[in-house]
Amino acid sequence: MTHQIKLTNVDLDYFVYSLRSQSLRSAVFNLAVGGKMYKAAGDVAAVKALHDINLEINEGDRIALVGHNGSGKTTLLKVIAGIYHPTRGELSIDGDITSMIAINAGIDMEATGLRNIHKLGLMRRLPRKVIDSRVDAIAEFSGLGDFLHLPVRTYSAGMLARLMFTVATEFEADILVLDEWLSAGDAAFVQKAADRMQRMVEDAKIVVLATHDDDLVRRVCNRVCELQAGKIVFLGSTEDWLVHREANAA
Template sequence: MSDIVEVNGVELSYPIYSIRANSLRNTLANLVIGGKLLKDGQDIIHVQALHNISFTLGEGDRLGVMGHNGAGKSTLLKVIAGIYEPDRGSVKVKGDISCMIDIGLGLDAAHTGRENIFNMGRMRGIARKEIESNMEEIIEFSELGAFIDLPVQTYSAGMRTRLVFSVATTLKPDVLLLDEWIGAGDAAFHDKATNRMNSLLENSRAMVLATHSHGMVKKVCNKLLVLDQGREAYYGSVDGYDASALMQ
């Protein structure tokens, strides 16, 4: 069985330019920002976000990625999605990717719900024709009714959440990338949202979930990668890891 996702020796660092003051440099050094700080001359500090990360996912694999804030979880998702290009190593993905890192990307409160469906869909790489063919299903699932043609700034927080969630879960991807498990705020909408997420998961060939919840990982994943300052601290079965180590 061929691999669907192959991450091989991936390394990535960020340059932070024009940092001259020692006090500011010392402040940055104390922040939890996802890796080791490397000084390069007087004006640049590099943040080593990922260091030599490797794993493969086959058909049906669900990988949970855990670690403290700033460990590199979201960065890894962005590398797999092709948003960031690694400094070293390679990423190979077979099939379509749905990347749910910022599911509200493209939302404009001044535009109507219908206009925002197009905006958010296009920002997610969905073709206009596909958005049009799924428009009524998205509106029906969101339960917004006539509000769909009103500006989003008139929506409650729950209505906005339903709109964003409905668009974000439209695609049926081969590879699903999630930055935390996505839910919807309205209590009445919760069961629908959960069923939708479960269906999306079941229909994907592989999934990577970045999360702080070991319970969620145990529920939906068969593999676990734990990151510590951008490095692999653990990779293997979910049951083989003692989650209390993350509490230290």
């Protein structure tokens, strides 16, 4: 199987259905910082968060989505991950996606660590037997051991971070979608986490990474897609992007 992500003429609009209150006007203004605001009908306004995105990502690509805050890179990442659906255009994906966006989403603080492992695995549409087969590995890598039988609300911040990171990175990915590079836990865990992330990126068929970290782009990525106001303004190799950026900074 050849793995690929393809977006054709993709737009994404956010709709706000009343502009009568000051709070909603402020919300629309804040959204419009990264896109183009237009009046859809009556009191309905829309923000074009992504406009005419044409992007093909092929097996072997490690592509960075870059741009200033509000440029649309995280929005594009969420479209690729299936969190947002395009308003117009087509998105096709060949391969299984593992999304590492907001990895703390879905945690139940009253449930045990073990129950949360199963819940988070099911949210990723993993079979129960696959989740069950990884519990011991998660307990070992996270270092939580018997603490997995306690409610998550009893965990320290470092323990919770170790659990969430380990669950997010335990299962293999054909296509890995990342909002910044994941790291977690106390100093003793950080190097383990970095090594694990590196192996996961190396093993994935495709990696899509939204980041502000230029050093990470140089180290990990072979392609760069730069966005501005919801549009692609550069698409090419990492080497060409570095030249492009230096030229524009001069």
